Amino acid sequence: MRGQSHDMVQLLTPDGQRVHNDDFDFSGTTDDLVGYLRDMILARRFDAEATALQRHGELGLWPPLLGQEAAQVGSAHAVRDQDVVFPSYREHAVAMVLGVPVSNFLGLFRGTDGGNWDNLDKFKNYQIVIGCQPLHATGYAMGLQLDGVVGPDAEDPAAVIVYHGDGAASQGDVNEAYVFAASYNAPVVFFCQNNQWAISEPIALQSRIPLYERARGFGFPGVQVDGNDVLAVKAVTDWAMDRARGGEGPTFIEAFTYRLGAHTTSDDPTKYRTSSEEEEWKGRDPIARLTTYLKAEGVIDDDWLDQMDEDARQFGEDVRATIPTLEPVTMDGLFQTVYAEPSVALESQRREYLDYAAAGEDA
Amino acid sequence: MTETLTMAKALNRGLRRALQADPKVLLAGEDIGKLGGVFRVTENLQAEFGENRVIDSPLAESGIVGTAIGLCMRGYRPVVEMQFDGFVFPAFSQIVTQVAKLHMRTGGQTPMPMVIRIPYGGGIGAIEHHSESPEAYFAHTPGLKVVTCANSNDAYWMMQQAIQSDDPVVFLEPKRRYQTKSTVNFSARPEPMHQASITRYGTDATLLCYGPMVKTCLDAATVAAEEGMSLEVVDLRTLSPVDWVTIMSSVRRTKRAVVVHEAPLTLGLGAEIAARLHQDLFYVMESPVLRVAGYDMPYPPSRVEEEYLPSVDRILDAVDQSLNY
Numbered sequence: 213m214r215g216q217s218h219d220m221v222q223l224l225t226p227d228g229q230r231v232h233n234d235d236f237d238f239s240g241t242t243d244d245l246v247g248y249l250r251d252m253i254l255a256r257r258f259d260a261e262a263t264a265l266q267r268h269g270e271l272g273l274w275p276p277l278l279g280q281e282a283a284q285v286g287s288a289h290a291v292r293d294q295d296v297v298f299p300s301y302r303e304h305a306v307a308m309v310l311g312v313p314v315s316n317f318l319g320l321f322r323g324t325d326g327g328n329w330d331n332l333d334k335f336k337n338y339q340i341v342i343g344c345q346p347l348h349a350t351g352y353a354m355g356l357q358l359d360g361v362v363g364p365d366a367e368d369p370a371a372v373i374v375y376h377g378d379g380a381a382s383q384g385d386v387n388e389a390y391v392f393a394a395s396y397n398a399p400v401v402f403f404c405q406n407n408q409w410a411i412s413e414p415i416a417l418q419s420r421i422p423l424y425e426r427a428r429g430f431g432f433p434g435v436q437v438d439g440n441d442v443l444a445v446k447a448v449t450d451w452a453m454d455r456a457r458g459g460e461g462p463t464f465i466e467a468f469t470y471r472l473g474a475h476t477t478s479d480d481p482t483k484y485r486t487s488s489e490e491e492e493w494k495g496r497d498p499i500a501r502l503t504t505y506l507k508a509e510g511v512i513d514d515d516w517l518d519q520m521d522e523d524a525r526q527f528g529e530d531v532r533a534t535i536p537t538l539e540p541v542t543m544d545g546l547f548q549t550v551y552a553e554p555s556v557a558l559e560s561q562r563r564e565y566l567d568y569a570a571a572g573e574d575a
Numbered sequence: 576m577t578e579t580l581t582m583a584k585a586l587n588r589g590l591r592r593a594l595q596a597d598p599k600v601l602l603a604g605e606d607i608g609k610l611g612g613v614f615r616v617t618e619n620l621q622a623e624f625g626e627n628r629v630i631d632s633p634l635a636e637s638g639i640v641g642t643a644i645g646l647c648m649r650g651y652r653p654v655v656e657m658q659f660d661g662f663v664f665p666a667f668s669q670i671v672t673q674v675a676k677l678h679m680r681t682g683g684q685t686p687m688p689m690v691i692r693i694p695y696g697g698g699i700g701a702i703e704h705h706s707e708s709p710e711a712y713f714a715h716t717p718g719l720k721v722v723t724c725a726n727s728n729d730a731y732w733m734m735q736q737a738i739q740s741d742d743p744v745v746f747l748e749p750k751r752r753y754q755t756k757s758t759v760n761f762s763a764r765p766e767p768m769h770q771a772s773i774t775r776y777g778t779d780a781t782l783l784c785y786g787p788m789v790k791t792c793l794d795a796a797t798v799a800a801e802e803g804m805s806l807e808v809v810d811l812r813t814l815s816p817v818d819w820v821t822i823m824s825s826v827r828r829t830k831r832a833v834v835v836h837e838a839p840l841t842l843g844l845g846a847e848i849a850a851r852l853h854q855d856l857f858y859v860m861e862s863p864v865l866r867v868a869g870y871d872m873p874y875p876p877s878r879v880e881e882e883y884l885p886s887v888d889r890i891l892d893a894v895d896q897s898l899n900y
């Protein structure tokens with residue numbers, strides 16, 4: 213596979229075999245693995261549900277995560293209570309693992325709100341402007357450092373993880389984030405999901421070398437991990453977050469994965485890529501390989517999978533049921549949240565708007 | 576020869592003509608080649624003209640505009656696409672500090688024959704950053720020219736005129752009208768690019784508008800006509816420089832003016848137009864210039880965008896105010 217390095221960390225092969233890696237090992241339990249499988253299955257179900265909701269006109273747009281479940285679930289499980297996450301716009305599974313109610317991000321894509329989520333302290337709002345958030349994450353990490361909650365002497369040391377795509381790696385802002393993170397030895401992990409495509413543009417247009425190799429040039433380690441192997445992703449992200457928390461500075465992780473679906477529901481991948489490529493990547497499916505492994509180990513059986521199916525179906529129903537509960541923001545509410553401190557000029561515009569709207573209702 | 580085309584198709588034809596006419600014309604942008612652009616405005620152009628002339632750029636707007644500056648210096652005429660209005664800002668520094676200034680700074684030695692295409696405006700139910708109207712930033716920047724089309728004929732001709740211009744042109748495409756069809760006349764000589772156009776004649780008041788709001792204003796004029804009011808509609812077409820001659824000649828006759836734009840009210844194009852009208856036609860006008868615009872807030876979530884955008888109702892409300900002043 214082009215762009216895949218010999219050093220790519222893998223602990224579970226596409227056909228479900230556990231393999232040894234000299235540098236990384238999975239330290240969790242079998243129960244943890246069952247939990248990850250469950251998370252991935254529910255995330256995939258949620259994603260399918262949201263895609264269908266868009267088709268029915270209930271959402272304006274949906275960016276599917278199909279195929280990236282392991283990269284997201286594995287890395288999200290490396291996040292501890294004191295850590296903070298800066299997502300891009302496709303990290304639905306990360307959000308789910310961190311307990312963000314799914315109704316929250318449905319609202320953003322339904323156009324009922326702009327992303328005023330329940331636990332913004334933990335999981336920052338989605339960012340649509342490609343590449344803007346790695347600088348924010350780096351600044352936040354600098355703040356953690358200033359607060360003295362990083363390093364060997366801190367009681368519960370904290371770190372930041374920021375998600376961005378392979379396309380985003382071309383943006384100036386993203387490269388500036390690498391520079392700042394390195395300059396200040398900031399406790400931040402850059403988690404790049406290289407899903408091979410930025411809409412219609414292949415990774416080869418963004419980078420002539422594997423992305424993780426760039427990190428060295430910025431002055432911090434880069435690791436390529438099999439992004440469809442949840443064990444490896446968890447192991448590598450644990451290591452990187454521990455480095456950050458311990459005061460050893462930033463790490464770049466390239467999770468080598470694939471966007472199996474369209475870029476968004478507005479996109480038509482048949483215009484730019486072959487179905488044989490998609491088929492090849494279906495053979496590396498993150499859910500299938502963990503299922504194979506856990507079944508072979510006798511940890512789960514067909515009954516477990518049947519029950520999981522039923523749970524996922526129920527979850528899908530719950531997701532659909534949240535749609536009518538999503539209240540759109542009001543213009544009045546928006547006027548009042550433009551500024552933290554009231555603006556006299558805007559206040560008079562708000563009154564004009566309210567008078568106009570009231571007159572319309574009377575008419 | 577005429578043909579009915581969507582605005583997107585007309586832009587495509589205009590770009591194609593320009594690529595045929597001049598080997599120095601290049602297109603660059605994200606997803607414009609193989610995919611043909613997310614709105615298909617550049618569809619099939621890479622297949623026809625090759626990857627050296629219709630270029631898929633890495634995902635970096637500052638890079639796209641910055642390298643286009645170098646291409647201009649080397650004698651090319653790059654036409655770059657910013658995928659959406661909200662994504663021009665990573666390139667903002669290159670546009671306002673370099674593209675706009677190089678000609679004057681170098682005593683006229685460094686022309687910047689660049690076109691920066693930006694799909695803009697709201698009303699399409701999109702997620703944030705996909706519905707904005709950033710024209711005032713560019714119109715406020717000396718050294719840039721700014722135009723916008725409201726029908727397929729202008730889309731076809733103005734695109735070619737912009738590409739032929741030796742000055743940098745920010746070309747704003749009203750994305751919610753991309754799929755609207757109208758007639759393109761391929762043989763008639765087009766109007767000059769920097770000229771406004773009176774799209775509907777009237778006597779009671781002038782609606783001054785551009786881009787996506789031209790259709791809304793024409794709709795308002797139709798409704799007003801049913802109520803016995805005769806509204807004139809002027810499509811500005813060029814936002815920098817503004818065609819004051821056409822605007823003044825219209826308002827001199829109707830004596831009342833309402834400016835309509837989607838961009839926020841404060842310091843938008845309407846503010847400049849109002850100031851000029853008051854300065855030049857103070858003794859002629861029967862009522863102050865009124866403005867119907869987006870509110871002074873970031874573009875709202877799509878479920879409430881219709882309340883934010885100027886509507887036929889809001890426009891007619893302003894017309895009433897103007898007439899009853």
Ligand SMILES: Cc1ncc(C[n+]2csc(CCOP(=O)(O)OP(=O)(O)O)c2C)c(N)n1
Pocket residue numbers: 302340341342343376377378379380381407409410411471475605634636658662665
């Ligand atoms: C600054 C900016 N430019 C362009 C876009 C339009 N756009 C949205 S997603 C995308 C591709 C992103 O690719 P990548 O970073 O690889 O992330 P992925 O979508 O594959 O997860 C583009 C060009 C944008 N949102 N922001």
